[in-house]
Amino acid sequence: MAVTQANPQLNFEIKPSAFSKQSQFLNYIDGQWVPAKSGKTFESRNPAEPSDLVGVFPACGPEDVNAAVAAAKKAYERWRLYPAPKRGEILFKAGQILVERKEQLAREMTREMGKVLAEARGDVQEVIDMTFYAAGEGRRMFGQTVPSELQNKFAMSVRVPLGVVGLITPWNFPMAIPSWKLMPALICGNTCVLKPASDTPLLSHRLVEILEEAGLPKGVVNVVYGSGREVGEPLMAHKDVSLISFTGSTDIGRRVNEACAPTFKRVSLEMGGKNAIIIMDDANLDLAVDGVLWGAFGTSGQRCTAASRVIVHQAVHAQVRDKLKKRIGELKLGYGLNPEVKVGPVVNEAAMKKILEYIEIGKSEGAELIAGGARDTQAGSGWFVQPTLFDNVKSTMRIAQEEIFGPVTALIPVGSFAEAIEVANGIAFGLSTAIYTKNVNQAFTALRDLDSGLCYVNAPTIGAEVHLPFGGTKDTGNGHRDAGTTALDVFSEWKSLYVDYSDKLQRAQIDD
Ligand code: NAP
Numbered sequence: 001m002a003v004t005q006a007n008p009q010l011n012f013e014i015k016p017s018a019f020s021k022q023s024q025f026l027n028y029i030d031g032q033w034v035p036a037k038s039g040k041t042f043e044s045r046n047p048a049e050p051s052d053l054v055g056v057f058p059a060c061g062p063e064d065v066n067a068a069v070a071a072a073k074k075a076y077e078r079w080r081l082y083p084a085p086k087r088g089e090i091l092f093k094a095g096q097i098l099v100e101r102k103e104q105l106a107r108e109m110t111r112e113m114g115k116v117l118a119e120a121r122g123d124v125q126e127v128i129d130m131t132f133y134a135a136g137e138g139r140r141m142f143g144q145t146v147p148s149e150l151q152n153k154f155a156m157s158v159r160v161p162l163g164v165v166g167l168i169t170p171w172n173f174p175m176a177i178p179s180w181k182l183m184p185a186l187i188c189g190n191t192c193v194l195k196p197a198s199d200t201p202l203l204s205h206r207l208v209e210i211l212e213e214a215g216l217p218k219g220v221v222n223v224v225y226g227s228g229r230e231v232g233e234p235l236m237a238h239k240d241v242s243l244i245s246f247t248g249s250t251d252i253g254r255r256v257n258e259a260c261a262p263t264f265k266r267v268s269l270e271m272g273g274k275n276a277i278i279i280m281d282d283a284n285l286d287l288a289v290d291g292v293l294w295g296a297f298g299t300s301g302q303r304c305t306a307a308s309r310v311i312v313h314q315a316v317h318a319q320v321r322d323k324l325k326k327r328i329g330e331l332k333l334g335y336g337l338n339p340e341v342k343v344g345p346v347v348n349e350a351a352m353k354k355i356l357e358y359i360e361i362g363k364s365e366g367a368e369l370i371a372g373g374a375r376d377t378q379a380g381s382g383w384f385v386q387p388t389l390f391d392n393v394k395s396t397m398r399i400a401q402e403e404i405f406g407p408v409t410a411l412i413p414v415g416s417f418a419e420a421i422e423v424a425n426g427i428a429f430g431l432s433t434a435i436y437t438k439n440v441n442q443a444f445t446a447l448r449d450l451d452s453g454l455c456y457v458n459a460p461t462i463g464a465e466v467h468l469p470f471g472g473t474k475d476t477g478n479g480h481r482d483a484g485t486t487a488l489d490v491f492s493e494w495k496s497l498y499v500d501y502s503d504k505l506q507r508a509q510i511d512d
Contacts, residue, residue: 019111025057025201027064027225028208030071031218036060036226037067044201047114047345048335048382054112057201060226062234065193068222069238072164072191075219080161080189087187088138094214095131098124105175105206107337112202113174114344114382115299116336126176127207129466130483134183141187141488150511152502159492161189162242162266166235168228168256170248171347172302174200175207180466181245182207182221184487193241194223195231199347228252236260243268245490247482249403250429250475257478268480268490270304270471272403273431275461276424277307278446280417281315283436287458289323291436295460296409297331297387300346305432305454305462309393309400310411311420317413321370321391324411328371328387333379345382346406352383355406359388362399367410368392395423403429417442425451430473432461453477
């Protein structure tokens with residue numbers, strides 16, 4: 001669907017020809033592009049300009065899930081025997097295609113999800129990084145050789161795949177998060193059924209097109225579009241699915257955990273956050289303010305690692321508030337393909353309403369509104385919320401405890417380092433925290449005592465790299481980690497192997 005040229009907000013290099021003319025998309029099952037068995041469809045629309053239809057996708061149900069799992073199960077028997085370095089060669093090729101298409105993919109992402117183009121490029125770069133990283137694991141995937149307690153006996157451990165894995169992903173990193181799951185799953189030798197978020201199906205579609213082009217055998221990856229209830233639930237209940245890897249909200253993650261229990265599936269959960277930046281009285285305040293702007297308002301605050309709390313030492317509180325207020329006023333909202341725009345829309349109307357409700361909750365709780373606080377209709381016809389700053393927030397207030405997932409952050413003044421750590425940890429989530437300080441003792445104490453899976457010193461709460469573990473504590477996760485070599489732990493089982501070449505019965509723990 002063409003983007004209208006009449007709206008001056010959209011009049012920059014977004015000619016209809018800038019995007020693919022294809023508007024009907026299909027599932028990918030057993031190497032075939034197929035519609036939903038019911039024939040039903042749903043639409044994906046541009047959140048900056050909802051009249052712009054990005055695409056029409058199949059609205060699937062249990063019968064489509066069954067077909068995808070059956071295809072993955074069949075393909076598994078060959079894929080698990082395909083040497084891991086050869087699997088890696090396919091991923092390397094996919095990575096090269098991704099590099100060539102980076103700009104086009106990023107522009108499509110901005111159109112479908114709303115994040116500004118620079119960030120969309122970053123999302124695609126993360127896919128590239130993860131694809132090459134996982135491809136390299138094809139020649140590593142180290143196991144262990146250890147001495148046996150008996151003579152003439154060899155002992156080692158190797159990783160083996162799980163089988164068919166179900167991958168359920170959110171919309172905020174439309175390509176990066178599917179890649180964080182697909183690439184490690186594939187290199188380990190699993191076959192996959194992916195259920196992408198209904199708000200951003202296009203970028204999963206593109207990723208799978210690229211894997212097909214790179215030579216992935218049919219049935220190894222399957223994509224089924226549709227709602228959590230109609231596609232996610234049957235995938236989680238399916239007896240032939242060995243693992244569900246889920247990234248999304250804590251509420252749905254809890255449901256995933258319950259749904260997978262009866263069939264003893266492995267469950268990897270990456271869920272919500274309520275991340276804090278601590279600014280100490282000795283911090284470089286301009287650097288800290290840069291970090292807050294990026295951490296709180298990047299991706300319009302729709303990152304699991306977004307800095308939605310700023311815990312500030314009272315000695316620098318007024319300075320930080322005034323600097324933030326000024327800089328927030330300079331942020332330009334609009335369609336993310338406009339290079340001047342720093343903050344895009346939020347993902348859909350329901351998300352916008354939820355964020356605006358939280359702003360009302362903040363006001364009613366007595367927090368002081370310093371900047372923003374409303375929908376921005378000047379930025380375009382889409383779902384724009386002004387970057388919003390609350391001051392004098394108490395750590396017990398709902399806006400300081402609950403995930404808002406929008407461009408809203410809360411200044412919480414504290415009197416000491418110890419209080420800052422206590423407030424930072426005083427929430428249900430444990431994904432990411434950051435501290436700005438020049439005091440090395442304070443920095444290392446914070447790294448030790450902050451209860452979160454990610455900690456930063458003199459950098460904001462966002463900025464993870466693909467070769468380190470990613471995930472959180474408390475209600476953010478269930479002990480697994482995406483990315484890094486820890487992703488291999490999610491997508492493989494350990495198998496211990498013993499070879500006795502003594503030619504006699506040797507009894508462990510009994511014979512000398
Ligand atoms: P969400 O509503 O929990 O949805 C996540 C995925 O689950 C979507 O594909 C959704 O499908 C699906 N789903 C919904 N109901 C389901 C059900 N009953 N059974 C199975 N699947 C179901 O989350 P979101 O709004 O997409 O994403 C935002 C959340 O993700 C935030 O809480 C954010 O913090 C979190 N997140 C966490 C991380 C991390 O690594 N910790 C990273 C990114 C995002 P539909 O789209 O069809 O509803």
